[in-house]
Amino acid sequence: MAGASWPPLRAGGAERCSLAVNDLWYLAGGRALLSGINLTLGRSGITVLMGPNGAGKSLLLRVVHGLAAPTSGAVTWGGRSLNEETRRNIALVFQKPALLRRTVAANVDFVLAARGVKDRTDRRNELLETVDLANRADQPARLLSGGEQQRLALARALATDPCVLLLDEPTASLDPASSLRIEQIIALVAARGVRVILVTHDVGQARRLADDVVFMSHGQVVEMGFADSFFSAPQSERARAFLDGRFVL
Amino acid sequence: MQDLGGAIQLALSLIVSADRNLAEIVSLSLLVSLTATALSCIIGVTLGAVLATTRFAGRGAVIAVVNALMGLPPVVIGLIVYLALSRSGPLGFLGLLYTPTAMIIAQTILVTPIVAALSRQILEDLHVEYDEYFRSLCLPHRNVVAALIWDGRFSVLTAGLAGFGRAVAEVGAVIIVGGNIDHLTRVMTTAIALETSKGDLALALALGTILMAIALFVNGLVYYIRCTALRSAYA
Numbered sequence A: 001m002a003g004a005s006w007p008p009l010r011a012g013g014a015e016r017c018s019l020a021v022n023d024l025w026y027l028a029g030g031r032a033l034l035s036g037i038n039l040t041l042g043r044s045g046i047t048v049l050m051g052p053n054g055a056g057k058s059l060l061l062r063v064v065h066g067l068a069a070p071t072s073g074a075v076t077w078g079g080r081s082l083n084e085e086t087r088r089n090i091a092l093v094f095q096k097p098a099l100l101r102r103t104v105a106a107n108v109d110f111v112l113a114a115r116g117v118k119d120r121t122d123r124r125n126e127l128l129e130t131v132d133l134a135n136r137a138d139q140p141a142r143l144l145s146g147g148e149q150q151r152l153a154l155a156r157a158l159a160t161d162p163c164v165l166l167l168d169e170p171t172a173s174l175d176p177a178s179s180l181r182i183e184q185i186i187a188l189v190a191a192r193g194v195r196v197i198l199v200t201h202d203v204g205q206a207r208r209l210a211d212d213v214v215f216m217s218h219g220q221v222v223e224m225g226f227a228d229s230f231f232s233a234p235q236s237e238r239a240r241a242f243l244d245g246r247f248v249l
Numbered sequence B: 001m002q003d004l005g006g007a008i009q010l011a012l013s014l015i016v017s018a019d020r021n022l023a024e025i026v027s028l029s030l031l032v033s034l035t036a037t038a039l040s041c042i043i044g045v046t047l048g049a050v051l052a053t054t055r056f057a058g059r060g061a062v063i064a065v066v067n068a069l070m071g072l073p074p075v076v077i078g079l080i081v082y083l084a085l086s087r088s089g090p091l092g093f094l095g096l097l098y099t100p101t102a103m104i105i106a107q108t109i110l111v112t113p114i115v116a117a118l119s120r121q122i123l124e125d126l127h128v129e130y131d132e133y134f135r136s137l138c139l140p141h142r143n144v145v146a147a148l149i150w151d152g153r154f155s156v157l158t159a160g161l162a163g164f165g166r167a168v169a170e171v172g173a174v175i176i177v178g179g180n181i182d183h184l185t186r187v188m189t190t191a192i193a194l195e196t197s198k199g200d201l202a203l204a205l206a207l208g209t210i211l212m213a214i215a216l217f218v219n220g221l222v223y224y225i226r227c228t229a230l231r232s233a234y235a
């Protein structure tokens, strides 16, 4: 399986992997894109973030990573506010990853070099093996297919050896087999103690992976709870409608 | 005044026989313009990278000025450098007037805004695309700049070639600060101007042909670089 020869990840489940979001507001263009978000997520496990298009999921990920500054409210990791030290432990895979104009291998090497890894070749090959791109190592990254680009983006994120992994629809354009492969990797990483927050529209995937679920709509957290209870008996009408595939507004 | 046919024949024979006088002029031209371009690339790309990646008060004004300087007429640059280097000028003590160094200085001033403005645009476009990713990695600023220049290397190289094309073809600046002295500061463009006015069309035509060939070569190289970069999605 993919992770057999995985480079050892740092001891996961550390205190610094727990997230607390307190009364978070993000206003832009006269709209509240995030309104009064409160969240506490434990130090390990997989949290799936769901909700209709434009609900604010990607924005929330950017805010908890510190890429976007909220209008008000606080984000803390393990009780500490966002700073360079906390942020270096958090890897974010963007919905549309920006791949460097280099080869596949050089994209991973770039991250390893930025993290001060000296012997990069073995580590890079393992990471590419993991996402099934080892045979494309010498190709220009931007000529990869959409799904391959997302797998490379995941490899780059893992190259930072994160303790928190934020994934924004990492399997959105992947074929079923590749999606399952990515799910295996995510499950494995989480099992090693990496805190995963995953945005997905794939209900099946959410059921397979989620320990708990946060359901968002209109910039608000509508419902959150354990995956089992969320999927078997969603409390809110909006979540019920979303899961049934009805139109949610 | 020779007849045209004879002049062309003589010009070709000068080129084919690699006439010493001709070779001297061509190599000085290349030396001056290549050195000026190299210096301009170092200054211009650095300036472009700083403008592309930092935000400060007056940044817009600086960019507007750099863009405007792209269109500075070579004779004006020649005049300014002349005034600075002439015996009574502030840098007159250096004794650089009418030397190849003075010509390099003038052409560097001519080409730097071109390289700076073009690479600023190139690097800024890349920066917009990579910014969030680099910030998510907490990448230090110098690494950001290095990565942008490396990823934009093909386009930046093209900007440098555009600068070289302008330098090697200009006459106004080098004739003022170089003085077109035989065996010392005579380059292709100044020689063409002189020989034509003297009626020695053969040498002028030979130099003109070589200048055209250089221009074609540079344009071909730019085209080739673009194609290579596009083919591997590095552009």
Ligand SMILES: Nc1ncnc2c1ncn2[C@@H]1O[C@H](COP(=O)(O)OP(=O)(O)OP(=O)(O)O)[C@@H](O)[C@H]1O
Pocket (backbone or CB within 6 Å): A028, A029, A033, A051, A052, A053, A054, A055, A056, A057, A058, A059, A060, A095
């Ligand atoms: N910087 C910004 N300025 C203004 N509006 C923004 C900004 N960022 C996001 N938005 C808006 O915020 C809303 C939420 O965007 P976001 O990308 O977070 O949605 P999402 O839940 O990830 O949707 P999707 O499922 O389509 O990816 C959208 O309406 C978007 O237009």
Ligand SMILES: [Mg+2]
Pocket (backbone or CB within 6 Å): A057, A058, A059, A095, A168
């Ligand atoms: Mg999104």
